[in-house]
Amino acid sequence: xxxxxxxxxxxxxxxxxxxxxxxxxxxxxxxxxxxxxxxxxxxxxxxxxxxxxxxxxxxxxxxxxxxxxxxxxxxxxxxxxxxxxxxxxxxxxxxxxxxxxxxxxxxxxxxxxxxxxxxxxxxxx
Numbered sequence: 066x067x068x069x070x071x072x073x074x075x076x077x078x079x080x081x082x083x084x085x086x087x088x089x090x091x092x093x094x095x096x097x098x099x100x101x102x103x104x105x106x107x108x109x110x111x112x113x114x115x116x117x118x119x120x121x122x123x124x125x126x127x128x129x130x131x132x133x134x135x136x137x138x139x140x141x142x143x144x145x146x147x148x149x150x151x152x153x154x155x156x157x158x159x160x161x162x163x164x165x166x167x168x169x170x171x172x173x174x175x176x177x178x179x180x181x182x183x184x185x186x187x188x189x190x
Contacts, residue, residue, distance in 0.1 A: 090149050097138050097145075104134070132184045140176035144169050 108123070108131060123130055148154055154172055155164035163171045 087149055090145050094142060094145050094149075097142055101135065101138055104131075128184050128188050132188075133181065136177055136180040136184065139180060140173050143176050144173045147172070 144154070148169060153164070154168040155162070156168060156172065157163070
């Protein structure tokens with residue numbers, strides 16, 4: 066095998082791997098969207114359960130029971146969409162550079178914390 070054929074095989078494998086990653090990412094985005102819609106549907110139908118336990122719990126602890134899980138899903142959604150649309154995530158904060166596997170994790174944490182802080186600031190106590 067010549068060097069040129071080996072390079073073509075490596076390029077084809079990388080292309081296939083990239084397409085597979087994008088496909089799986091879109092599947093995860095679709096699953097997250099369906100799960101979020103399902104949970105919102107269940108939220109609207111919690112009054113059909115016997116007793117007032119869940120109704121009171123959701124009314125009293127809405128930011129914890131609904132807000133935090135949705136913040137996590139929203140952060141993951143933003144991170145996946147950004148990765149799908151622009152490729153690997155790399156960014157720098159202060160003097161720290163994040164790339165490779167650490168960048169999406171740190172980006173997700175930042176998104177999650179911003180959403181949680183927003184819920185905390187906007188929730189009427």
